Amino acid sequence: MSDISADGLDANGLVLAADGTPLKRSLARAMRRQKLRALLLVAPLLIFVLLTFIVPIASMLFRSVENDIVSNTLPNTVQELGRWDASTSELPPEPVFEAMFFDMFIAAEAKRHTRLGTRLNYEQTGISSLFRQTGRKLDDIGKVTKKPLEAFDSAWKDGETWYAIFNAGDAPASKNLMKSQRGLLKRLTSDPASGDVNFSPRADVTKLLPKAAREYTAWAIFTAVQDEKDPATRDPWESVYTALILDLKTADLSGYTGPNEDLLKAAQAADLPVPAFSEAFADMDKDWATPVPWKTIQTHSGLYTSGYFLNAIDAQKTDDGVAWQPENKQILLKLFGRTLIMSLIITGSCIMLGYPIAWLLSNVSARNANLLLILVLLPFWTSLLVRTSAWKVMLQQNGVINEVLVWIGLVPDAERLILINNQFGTIVAMTHILLPFMILPMYSVMSTIPPVYLRAAKSMGATNWTAFWRVYFPQSIPGIGAGSILVFILSIGYYITPEIVGGTKGVFISNRIAYHISSSLNWGLAAALGTILLVVVLALYWAYDRIVGIDNVKLG
């Protein structure tokens, strides 16, 4: 401390606080405590906002690209398909069909194959029913192998025979297989698949009969966890029979001395028939004999997909890149365009109607202004649904407006105007509903423009119109900007009003999002549409900031 000079500077010329610490540091410490306290105060709100705003949006963003359902449901098929060159327009090789058989078998047992079918149906119409049928007929393939084996030796009918072969008991167990099959089921069923199974695969059998061990383990876990039955006494799935016969074709059983050694060796010697998987699939449904479903699976097998986003803009991912959807399925881009244009029209009509009202509000005496303001805010006191329904009463074919027009003879009774369930209805009702959001920011800006500017302009020779246009209007633009942003952003995501008065031609993209969330259950697409909407709004906001400057926006 000896190097502190009299004026509170240290050797480096830094200012020191009274206790000799550098002023900067002691200031930072003081500020940190303040900031921490402030942070603690806002923490509840911050957490609330985080949980209710950031998290849902983040999860929506994630859902729009998430695609692990394919590789979770068909892990082996996806792996085998990776080696297949789809561009040759040949069918995939036999191992793909084989992997598909085993994957689908488990998926069908877990009743998860239809979910995948629904997912892939978004990309290729028809896959959904293909998967459903295949799931039902899969047992047939299994029976082709099960029956001969059971006929060959009825011991195979007995679940305990199988259990004796595959269960480790005191012998060394294959922990890896157990773990990987538990994982498989967990990903497939979103059930933790833990808990006691009363089974662990025998390590040497696993090596000798890999496919059979794999299927048996999966079956054992499934039976114990999902069906809550003891695998020791029950018959395994048909797929286990199939897997065993496949294994026996190549297995070298000479060194095997485990349980049921004779049975296995006899079965191998019998040289039972293996099913031809590709033919069997073609028998189930001839679609499997075309590359189409295989290409679809291969194209959409990634953990993440751009598929939903492409769907959202009427495109799709095919095996050779991105392509437009067929003409008759292209509706979303049109809907986006319509939403944008109609929102612009609504914003425009709000400006047209709101500007004079805001001007009036800011130019009448305070008492009248209050009264007017109450009238402006009055609609907020009634429910949105009621206001929208009121428009239905007004606009329908035998509604108030048409009745009046017919009554005064402007419109013949037979040709009543169609004012609702179209774009006109949506625009009218939404302009009415969003008008206060335009008037209020306009009013708050206009009431800060002193009337003296108009007088000054007139004293300099400007006519009323020039004074308004050159002097008053430019100063009211921040209000128009704020109102427009508010109205536009609100209307671009509006749902209830277009739903009620929009019919089919007057609905917005948000109605489509709602449809995908609650009716078609295509949440990925709904999330992608929502994300695009969000991005469009942000982009417009950014553009507005660049052109007008967000600092110029005044909300009050």
Add this chain to the structure above:
Amino acid sequence: MADTKNNDAFVEFERVQKSYDGVNLVVKDLNLSMPRGEFLTMLGPSGSGKTTCLMMLAGFETATHGDIRLGGTSINNIPPHKRGIGMVFQNYALFPHMTVAENLAFPLEVRKIGKSEREEKVMRALGMVQMQDFAGRRPSQLSGGQQQRIALSRALVFEPELVLMDEPLGALDKQLRETLQFEITKLAHELGITTVYVTHDQTEALTMSDRVAVFDDGRIQQLAPPDKLYEEPENSFVAQFIGENNTLEGVVKEIKGGVALVQLDNGDLIDAKPINVAQAGQRTRVSIRPERVEMDKSRLQPDAHTLKAEVLEFIYMGDIFRTRLRVAGKDDFVIKTRNAPDQVRLTPGQIIDIGWLAEDCRALDA
């Protein structure tokens, strides 16, 4: 009417009345006539109707009754933008969304003046107030004084013959105000413009104007050049309002030889010049400027009346001494004496005799 019309009058108010609410007259019977090139100031307390008069002249308010003429023609029915009157507002009213140059170009643009001529005029007008370097700035980037300079040059840029200014310097500090007062009068005289200037500040009114119109209660109380206004106020309101002033109240005893003998309420007698009193017995309020009070009997008429006064307070003010006295039972009587080497410095408690020349003391309305 023709005989009342002054031929060189440029601006004329004739029997103008104004009411906003149909109940109260804010301007009552205003008559005013200004020759071309005159600098006239409207001075008066708040609410006396100055701005209203200015607004009627500019065309933003219509006169309820009477005639306002500009250059001999009645402008009652001419809209403001056709009157060609320049205006400077109290809060400058510079358009915030335009640069200084655009602000100045605005009156020229609406007059459809070509671009090159416009630019030349703008630069010339900025030159008049030494603000050429600020042409590209926005009003918000200027100081108050600079803004007022721009407002002034904007009012002058389209070369109006008449310029109206409503308390243009009200928001500025004293020093800046004095500089700008000088600049405004200089410009007005150089350009030969007729100016109507409204202010609260009497020093401003006295130093700048050719004539001052003192307003009170919707009427012009006195319209006169500054020196006359100060030295010869026509009524007690003007006497009170302009400069510092001592008043004493009493009754006129007699008027003889142009001098009124006034008996104050405590019985003392004083001499005064009769202004608003005609005969003995009238109540009056006499007014005497602090610097015209004499303590030296030898400088008064031999038979002049004097009053006894007790010194209450002596304030040293540098160039002058200001002494407060108790006179005739009132203790707000003030005298001012020059700080000269031989000047006596009074001490509180001292009793002195004071008096004045009869013509310095004006017997006004009660």
